[in-house]
Amino acid sequence: MLGVSNLVMYYRTLRGEVRAVDDVSFSLQKGETIAIIGESGCGKSSLAKSIVRLLPRNVSTYRGKVILDGVNLMELDEETFNREVRWTKITYVPQAALNSLNPVIKIGDQMIEPLLLRRKMDKREALERAAKALRLVGVSDAFLHHYPFELSGGMKQRVIIAMALLTEPKLMILDEPTSSLDVLTQANIMNLLKRVRKEMGLSMIFITHDVALSSELADKVAVMYAGQIVELGNAEEFYRDPKHPYSQKLMESVPTLRRDKELSFIPGSPPSLLNPPKGCRFAERCPFKFNKCSENPPITPLDEDSYVKCWLYEKGSS
Amino acid sequence: MSEQLLRVENLKKYFEVRRGLFGRRRFYVRAVDGVDLTLTKGEAVSIVGESGCGKTTLGKTILRLYEPTDGRIIFEGKDITHLGWKELKWYRRETGLVQQDPFGALPPFMTVKRILEEPLIIHGFKDKREREERIYKVLERVRLTPVEDFISKYPHMLSGGQQQRLVIARSIILEPKLIVADEPVSMLDASVRVEILKLLQDLQKSYNLSVIYITHDLSTTKYFSERIFIMYAAHIVESAGTREILRNPMHPYTKALLNVIPDPDPSNRFTIKEVPTGEPPNLIDPPPSCRFHPRCPSVVKGLCDVKEPPMIEVDKGHYVKCWLYG
Numbered sequence: 315m316l317g318v319s320n321l322v323m324y325y326r327t328l329r330g331e332v333r334a335v336d337d338v339s340f341s342l343q344k345g346e347t348i349a350i351i352g353e354s355g356c357g358k359s360s361l362a363k364s365i366v367r368l369l370p371r372n373v374s375t376y377r378g379k380v381i382l383d384g385v386n387l388m389e390l391d392e393e394t395f396n397r398e399v400r401w402t403k404i405t406y407v408p409q410a411a412l413n414s415l416n417p418v419i420k421i422g423d424q425m426i427e428p429l430l431l432r433r434k435m436d437k438r439e440a441l442e443r444a445a446k447a448l449r450l451v452g453v454s455d456a457f458l459h460h461y462p463f464e465l466s467g468g469m470k471q472r473v474i475i476a477m478a479l480l481t482e483p484k485l486m487i488l489d490e491p492t493s494s495l496d497v498l499t500q501a502n503i504m505n506l507l508k509r510v511r512k513e514m515g516l517s518m519i520f521i522t523h524d525v526a527l528s529s530e531l532a533d534k535v536a537v538m539y540a541g542q543i544v545e546l547g548n549a550e551e552f553y554r555d556p557k558h559p560y561s562q563k564l565m566e567s568v569p570t571l572r573r574d575k576e577l578s579f580i581p582g583s584p585p586s587l588l589n590p591p592k593g594c595r596f597a598e599r600c601p602f603k604f605n606k607c608s609e610n611p612p613i614t615p616l617d618e619d620s621y622v623k624c625w626l627y628e629k630g631s632s
Numbered sequence: 633m634s635e636q637l638l639r640v641e642n643l644k645k646y647f648e649v650r651r652g653l654f655g656r657r658r659f660y661v662r663a664v665d666g667v668d669l670t671l672t673k674g675e676a677v678s679i680v681g682e683s684g685c686g687k688t689t690l691g692k693t694i695l696r697l698y699e700p701t702d703g704r705i706i707f708e709g710k711d712i713t714h715l716g717w718k719e720l721k722w723y724r725r726e727t728g729l730v731q732q733d734p735f736g737a738l739p740p741f742m743t744v745k746r747i748l749e750e751p752l753i754i755h756g757f758k759d760k761r762e763r764e765e766r767i768y769k770v771l772e773r774v775r776l777t778p779v780e781d782f783i784s785k786y787p788h789m790l791s792g793g794q795q796q797r798l799v800i801a802r803s804i805i806l807e808p809k810l811i812v813a814d815e816p817v818s819m820l821d822a823s824v825r826v827e828i829l830k831l832l833q834d835l836q837k838s839y840n841l842s843v844i845y846i847t848h849d850l851s852t853t854k855y856f857s858e859r860i861f862i863m864y865a866a867h868i869v870e871s872a873g874t875r876e877i878l879r880n881p882m883h884p885y886t887k888a889l890l891n892v893i894p895d896p897d898p899s900n901r902f903t904i905k906e907v908p909t910g911e912p913p914n915l916i917d918p919p920p921s922c923r924f925h926p927r928c929p930s931v932v933k934g935l936c937d938v939k940e941p942p943m944i945e946v947d948k949g950h951y952v953k954c955w956l957y958g
Contacts, residue, residue: 353821496682501892549898579826
């Protein structure tokens with residue numbers, strides 16, 4: 315359904331070009347969820363924004379293919395993209411969206427804005443749709459006539475998710491949807507997302523820094539490091555046996571409640587995206603580093619839709 | 633066996649809020665409402681709870697950064713509940729705070745050296761050479777090495793993990809006996825988190841330091857503390873040894889918390905978790921009964937919603953504030 319290939323997005327700053335998304339490829343089937351995990355600054359939010367074409371003003375390079383149902387979105391002009399894709403086929407819930415609700419506009423009026431603008435629906439019909447969406451996410455439709463300050467954090471996040479579902483999208487992109495919420499509220503939102511995707515047959519891109527949380531939704535996992543996907547795998551395989559040394563190290567640093575294990579950390583810090591190393595970007599911190607790592611590692615397919623970007627898995631070597 | 637360092641008895645901290653015309657109507661937010669807690673020398677304990685439960689206020693009140701409303705704080709046998717300014721200076725030296733947001737906690741216009749020198753000057757280290765020696769020693773201790781590379785840097789030049797190590801260095805430079813670490817890793821990335829927790833643990837062991845670790849994240853407590861206090865709506869609702877609580881949680885709130893925290897496991901995506909409905913009570917006017925009863929799946933009508941449960945010792949060292957065990 316969705317195919318992203320060789321997506322590149324650089325932007326220019328005073329200190330040089332930042333390679334926020336650097337040659338990223340993955341695909342997603344209908345009803346499937348991919349979790350994009352990585353640490354802060356690895357480019358996971360930039361990747362999401364690049365898919366919905368919400369680019370920073372100082373963007374310098376933007377190329378690659380984003381194919382949704384056979385149409386290359388990169389070739390659409392801005393107007394068509396706005397009318398047919400953004401907020402209709404693809405909805406995007408940015409990080410901390412719950413705090414960006416307009417405090418002086420009633421929930422209902424904020425929710426229906428995309429319907430009035432994009433779908434040219436009349437207001438009564440739109441409000442009815444909004445009420446339905448609110449009920450779907452477990453919020454009473456009486457809140458249509460309330461202001462955001464009257465809602466708790468968890469409720470606001472539900473309203474935001476309802477907004478993203480209004481246009482019955484095919485793909486929903488969620489950027490850290492629960493990072494400012496409490497654990498119980500977070501579990502509630504995860505339950506909600508699981509239910510919604512099943513009922514609507516929705517595909518999701520779920521962006522998070524929390525490895526344990528990502529397993530709540532992920533059918534597929536993409537691990538990002540310094541602007542690149544270093545590993546793409548199926549959930550079943552990935553959480554039990556990650557392949558890339560960075561994924562392995564990341565997994566070792568995740569505390570677990572139910573199992574006993576020794577925690578470890580990754581010394582050093584990720585390279586600057588201003589001038590990343592030519593070879594493998596993780597090599598500096600990698601315990602398995604060898605001479606080949608000074609060259610850019612190829613993408614080695616492991617099976618049909620999983621791959622790893624590491625010299626250790628190159629065909630012929632073992 | 634081991635010496636008691638800190639005893640907190642029935643500690644309360646209420647904040648006044650004024651509302652209405654000219655602020656004539658006064659309310660009190662009961663952020664900490666009758667907490668008992670003990671800590672032995674060299675022990676690490678965790679206080680776990682969700683945002684707004686009063687855990688940070690509890691930590692800050694113990695450090696006397698807030699004036700307690702009621703109750704007693706006894707540190708090394710000395711009642712410090714209402715110490716005056718002069719004597720508090722001694723208490724400040726015996727205690728330290730590690731804040732949640734390291735960048736916010738560090739003055740942006742001071743170098744690493746100035747930041748660490750300030751507490752030494754305030755506490756009367758007159759000899760410049762001695763101060764410098766201590767700064768070098770503490771930086772090595774928190775592994776901001778080579779020290780020469782860091783000493784003249786400003787906070788914004790350090791990574792998040794390095795900033796947090798600097799905050800820790802500042803909190804231990806006077807060699808205190810007690811540290812309160814308030815969510816020290818919640819702003820950091822996973823791979824750095826473990827590094828900071830290990831550093832804290834290492835310092836705790838080698839200096840025989842007592843640490844109160846305040847967190848919302850139960851999964852990290854296992855690696856760090858010997859005992860856990862679970863806090864809900866300004867009360868401690870359960871306390872026990874870390875292993876014991878994780879293996880055998882008794883309070884319905886603790887059970888709910890443990891149930892929802894995910895481990896990385898691909899089967900998670902097929903299960904819907906049971907989550908208590910509703911939200912924690914307003915602390916201006918909390919229910920006079922058990923504060924968890926409106927959300928509790930095993931609530932006993934006519935008891936839980938009427939009377940506040942006492943703290944019950946159900947097993948040796950395992951306390952629960954719940955009528956199910958009364």
